[in-house]
Amino acid sequence: MTLRDLKAGESARIDTVGGEGALRQHFLDMGLIPGAEATVVKFAPLGDPMELRIHGYELTLRLDDADRIEITGLDKSREGASASGAELPAGSGTGAGGHTRAGAENAGRGRRPRAPHPALGESYAAGGKGKERTPAFPEDHIYSFALVGNQNSGKTTLFNRLTGANQHVGNFPGVTVDRKDGVIIGQKNTLITDLPGIYSMSPYSSEELVSRNFVLDEKPDAIINIVDATNIERNLYLTMQLLEMERPVVIALNMMDELTGNHGSVDINRMEKMLGAPVVPISAAKNQGVDELIKHAVNVAKYQIKPEKQDFCSEEDHGGALHRCIHSVSYLIEDHAKRADLPLRFAACKVIEGDQRILAKLAFEENEAAMLENVTAQMEAERGLDRSAAIADMRFDYIGKVCDACVTKPAESREHARSGKIDRILTGKYTAIPIFVLVMALVFYLTFNVIGLWLQDLFDLGIHALADLTDHAMTAAGISRVLHDLIINGIFEGVGSVLSFLPIVVTMFFFLSLLEDSGYIARVAFFMDKLLRRIGLSGRSIVPMLIGFGCTVPAVMSTRTLPSERDRRMTILLTPFMSCTAKLPIYAFFVSAFFPGRGGLIMTGLYLLGIITGILIAFLYKKTLFQGEAVPFVMELPNYRLPSPRSTVQLMWEKAKDFLHKAFSVILIATIVVWFLQSFDIRFHLVQNSADSMMAMIAGVIAPVFAPLGLGDWRVCTALISGFMAKESVVSTLEVLFDAEGGVAAVLSPAAAGAMLIFSLLYTPCVAAIASIRRELGGKWAAGVVLWQCVIAWIAAFVFHAAAGLL
Numbered sequence: 001m002t003l004r005d006l007k008a009g010e011s012a013r014i015d016t017v018g019g020e021g022a023l024r025q026h027f028l029d030m031g032l033i034p035g036a037e038a039t040v041v042k043f044a045p046l047g048d049p050m051e052l053r054i055h056g057y058e059l060t061l062r063l064d065d066a067d068r069i070e071i072t073g074l075d076k077s078r079e080g081a082s083a084s085g086a087e088l089p090a091g092s093g094t095g096a097g098g099h100t101r102a103g104a105e106n107a108g109r110g111r112r113p114r115a116p117h118p119a120l121g122e123s124y125a126a127g128g129k130g131k132e133r134t135p136a137f138p139e140d141h142i143y144s145f146a147l148v149g150n151q152n153s154g155k156t157t158l159f160n161r162l163t164g165a166n167q168h169v170g171n172f173p174g175v176t177v178d179r180k181d182g183v184i185i186g187q188k189n190t191l192i193t194d195l196p197g198i199y200s201m202s203p204y205s206s207e208e209l210v211s212r213n214f215v216l217d218e219k220p221d222a223i224i225n226i227v228d229a230t231n232i233e234r235n236l237y238l239t240m241q242l243l244e245m246e247r248p249v250v251i252a253l254n255m256m257d258e259l260t261g262n263h264g265s266v267d268i269n270r271m272e273k274m275l276g277a278p279v280v281p282i283s284a285a286k287n288q289g290v291d292e293l294i295k296h297a298v299n300v301a302k303y304q305i306k307p308e309k310q311d312f313c314s315e316e317d318h319g320g321a322l323h324r325c326i327h328s329v330s331y332l333i334e335d336h337a338k339r340a341d342l343p344l345r346f347a348a349c350k351v352i353e354g355d356q357r358i359l360a361k362l363a364f365e366e367n368e369a370a371m372l373e374n375v376t377a378q379m380e381a382e383r384g385l386d387r388s389a390a391i392a393d394m395r396f397d398y399i400g401k402v403c404d405a406c407v408t409k410p411a412e413s414r415e416h417a418r419s420g421k422i423d424r425i426l427t428g429k430y431t432a433i434p435i436f437v438l439v440m441a442l443v444f445y446l447t448f449n450v451i452g453l454w455l456q457d458l459f460d461l462g463i464h465a466l467a468d469l470t471d472h473a474m475t476a477a478g479i480s481r482v483l484h485d486l487i488i489n490g491i492f493e494g495v496g497s498v499l500s501f502l503p504i505v506v507t508m509f510f511f512l513s514l515l516e517d518s519g520y521i522a523r524v525a526f527f528m529d530k531l532l533r534r535i536g537l538s539g540r541s542i543v544p545m546l547i548g549f550g551c552t553v554p555a556v557m558s559t560r561t562l563p564s565e566r567d568r569r570m571t572i573l574l575t576p577f578m579s580c581t582a583k584l585p586i587y588a589f590f591v592s593a594f595f596p597g598r599g600g601l602i603m604t605g606l607y608l609l610g611i612i613t614g615i616l617i618a619f620l621y622k623k624t625l626f627q628g629e630a631v632p633f634v635m636e637l638p639n640y641r642l643p644s645p646r647s648t649v650q651l652m653w654e655k656a657k658d659f660l661h662k663a664f665s666v667i668l669i670a671t672i673v674v675w676f677l678q679s680f681d682i683r684f685h686l687v688q689n690s691a692d693s694m695m696a697m698i699a700g701v702i703a704p705v706f707a708p709l710g711l712g713d714w715r716v717c718t719a720l721i722s723g724f725m726a727k728e729s730v731v732s733t734l735e736v737l738f739d740a741e742g743g744v745a746a747v748l749s750p751a752a753a754g755a756m757l758i759f760s761l762l763y764t765p766c767v768a769a770i771a772s773i774r775r776e777l778g779g780k781w782a783a784g785v786v787l788w789q790c791v792i793a794w795i796a797a798f799v800f801h802a803a804a805g806l807l
């Protein structure tokens, strides 16, 4: 039997975990280990993926992946208890979500003092208590701290607290994608780095590798390990590995407000003893305990107080097979680890797990490698579990003991119960997708028709007023006509028209940040996964695509939340196919000139054409550029939370800043170039009629390319070129170059107008979008997008034009 065979509400004990390599390790690290008990909470409305509860938290798992996990069903009575959501009866240890074997063996609730167990791994723990300490660094040393923790544990919230920075916080796993540095407020010589969330020190995605390498290579003076107290079993899994890193560690137990609010508690002193490192309860969101945390962090960094314990295997557990294995391997590789500058205990575990990157660093000779393999194989035989599972099991085992001894969990937290209720509707079988459509429609309606539009008009008024004022001032001062023209018709028109989109972008992000911070987007990803998987993406890609209908710029920026580089690239390349709102004026212009009264039909057709082309292109990408599978969709589903106003405002400010930066760099330059080309002829004389300008010449050169589409007129070509600046300017250029709407109708046939619409829909995104693509993917990709989109658009328009001609 596999996990896939379970029905919603049923529980089972995991027997074996299939798969191989990093993927399997990832499953193990997420807590899917032999012996653990899992409950299927529900299936997504489309039947795939499933939501699973394990170790007291919820995660998503695709059915194909679930199929690799073999299980033994549990009897009905226990099932009932788990399915009702009472996963953690107060004080009864790890409970249904926990680790059954740990529970069974641990009848004494772990209160037995651990026998002193001096071994190699421990000798590295420096600095016992009561010793006279001297600072390990000179006075002016800059202390570096790394903020390490699971995704969604509150790292960024804490980072913002500590540094006063405005990093984006979100209730969506994977919000922090690259590292950010800052100085702790009031502690001048400190540097703290916010890292992407990781679940273990076995990197699974490239972002996770960033975090691991930071700890291994840059050797921060201390690690601040942020642990979500409401989800402590899973979070401590990473802690166990950080304690092996031979770096000073402070454990920040975050979200204590939620835990204590539900009458849970943690025996901090006991936990400190069991983990051998300082534990500080905090609430980053409420700013409680943060000062205390800083004090501890600075202290361990200053005196380089390393964790006192690394040895979490035990002689008694399962005959001590793993214990003997780890310690023998430690002895065997000690010289190599020292040479490779790797923490010994960490290296030993990685050698046993067979981590290729670490093995390469350690550079064993053939005999050594064979010997290590033999030791490990013997352990597997004695332990009855494979190497990776044995190590994961050892960690969860010890975590079980720590939690039994120190943590009183609430029966069911209010937040969790509330989330369950909300989820019944928002991810319900029949309600999920209709509600999603409604929510998105509402967001778009509010953004583009109500709030955003209103703000945009207001903003437009402001810009115009400013332009007028400048106009008058310059006229009064007798400024040269050319400069006057550049500023008013070039810069104010160009930059101003782009700037007027600022309110829409900010409003859009306001709503999206509400959705994301509340935890809803994580659910959308959950139930859209099945559809997106067909085109080679995972559920997480849905968000950027949706934003793409508004504007490609924020859509591309939002791909940062995607955990896999492959998915991120592919998503970025697909977002331009979602017809953005700036193209609406073009559609409206041609509909009224050529197809009056059929606007609705044509607009819908164009949007659909964009989506269908996007899907076809996605299939193409899947077969060529982006072969391989989308990353397995193992994602935590966090509880719903009320979005914090602070972080929402911060996000809006960040986006506004980004946008302004762009408007006054790339767009400003491009505007000036276009203005220049439109205003001068080849001998740099100011032209009266733009038909004599360089732009007209260039457009004349390009015109033959467009002739097969029926778009050979230089003015139409100019309009399309200026659309590269901003799609709206296609219409404004046409309006300038043709005196009346009838003028366009005179040079274009209806078939050509149709081709024009299709070409406008599909051809290169505007400069702003290309600039953001360049920022995310680099210049080559951005240039590629420009060319590639033009080719696709040309082909589509050509096919349409030819077909229309035949008919």
Ligand code: GDP
Binding pocket: 149, 150, 151, 152, 153, 154, 155, 156, 157, 158, 168, 169, 170, 171, 172, 173, 174, 175, 176, 197, 254, 255, 256, 257, 258, 282, 283, 284, 285, 286, 517, 641, 644
């Ligand atoms: P990261 O992924 O680790 O960077 O986590 P974030 O900082 O983005 O926070 C994840 C979620 O947890 C956000 O919705 C925060 O508002 C919330 N959060 C962070 N700290 C606390 C806390 O101390 N208490 C509560 N109740 N929520 C918190």
Ligand code: MG
Binding pocket: 155, 156, 157, 168, 169, 175, 176
């Ligand atoms: Mg973060």
